[in-house]
Amino acid sequence: MNDSKILNWPGWPVKNNPYGEDFDLAARKRMLAGSQMLFPFIQKYKKDLGNVILEVGPFFNPLITPKDFPNSKIFYWENDHHVIKYLKNSYPNKNVYPIYCDLNKIEGNSFLKLKLETQIFFKEFKLHKISFDSVVISHVFNYIDYKLFLMVLKDFIKKDGLLLINNVIDYGLPAFFSEKRPKSIPDTIKTIKKTGYNILEQKIFESPDKRHQKNNRLIVVARSNEK
Ligand SMILES: C[S@@+](CC[C@H](N)C(=O)[O-])C[C@H]1O[C@@H](n2cnc3c(N)ncnc32)[C@H](O)[C@@H]1O
Numbered sequence: 001m002n003d004s005k006i007l008n009w010p011g012w013p014v015k016n017n018p019y020g021e022d023f024d025l026a027a028r029k030r031m032l033a034g035s036q037m038l039f040p041f042i043q044k045y046k047k048d049l050g051n052v053i054l055e056v057g058p059f060f061n062p063l064i065t066p067k068d069f070p071n072s073k074i075f076y077w078e079n080d081h082h083v084i085k086y087l088k089n090s091y092p093n094k095n096v097y098p099i100y101c102d103l104n105k106i107e108g109n110s111f112l113k114l115k116l117e118t119q120i121f122f123k124e125f126k127l128h129k130i131s132f133d134s135v136v137i138s139h140v141f142n143y144i145d146y147k148l149f150l151m152v153l154k155d156f157i158k159k160d161g162l163l164l165i166n167n168v169i170d171y172g173l174p175a176f177f178s179e180k181r182p183k184s185i186p187d188t189i190k191t192i193k194k195t196g197y198n199i200l201e202q203k204i205f206e207s208p209d210k211r212h213q214k215n216n217r218l219i220v221v222a223r224s225n226e227k
Helices: 025-044 081-090 109-124 146-153 185-194
Strands: 052-056 073-078 096-100 132-138 157-168 197-205 217-224
Touching (some): 185 217
Parallel strands (some): 132 157
């Protein structure tokens, strides 16, 4: 199959895509290549990622899949209905749980809905409380209030749970950027620490293509600490 077919995702057509250069075929390839920069870290910490893993905003190419994690329960939190449908069809496996949510609404009723929908499955696992062993979040911080998200996540990630972050400041689709996105690498690191995570590893990768991605990439592996 050629690239334009693979990258012609439901709801995000390549032809006449409304975001122009920001999301043409080349931009999609860059996004996937950037996302995959997290793979070596996922491999390195594989044994510690645990039985219940949350990937936030996987889009059509999750980094955590049943193929690599056949013994884990995999949750996806995602705000694109096309993606949810695609993931449900791609992984019709009872250990995969794609759940629709808008992480820009993590207060009040819509958050309660996400919590209840997620909790139903934890009850099936005979767990009374949502408690992810690890959380992976790649190329999502620019679209959300990431500080609030990290604070809220503390209630859902177990103590000592692993958090893997991949982000490039101001990179992605500006049409959807949040004003509360990270503004610099030092700020991101400070926020991760302040919201209750101990950093195990942080790596900065120089941008391979300054024209399309002027900032460097930050990858962080952290552990949720005592509240
Ligand atoms: C740029 S894509 C990242 C895809 C992939 N994880 C990667 O590393 O390239 C951003 C992802 O975050 C999701 N997303 C964006 N805003 C969101 C929000 N407010 N709540 C939940 N998911 C969101 C998008 O639907 C998409 O799946």
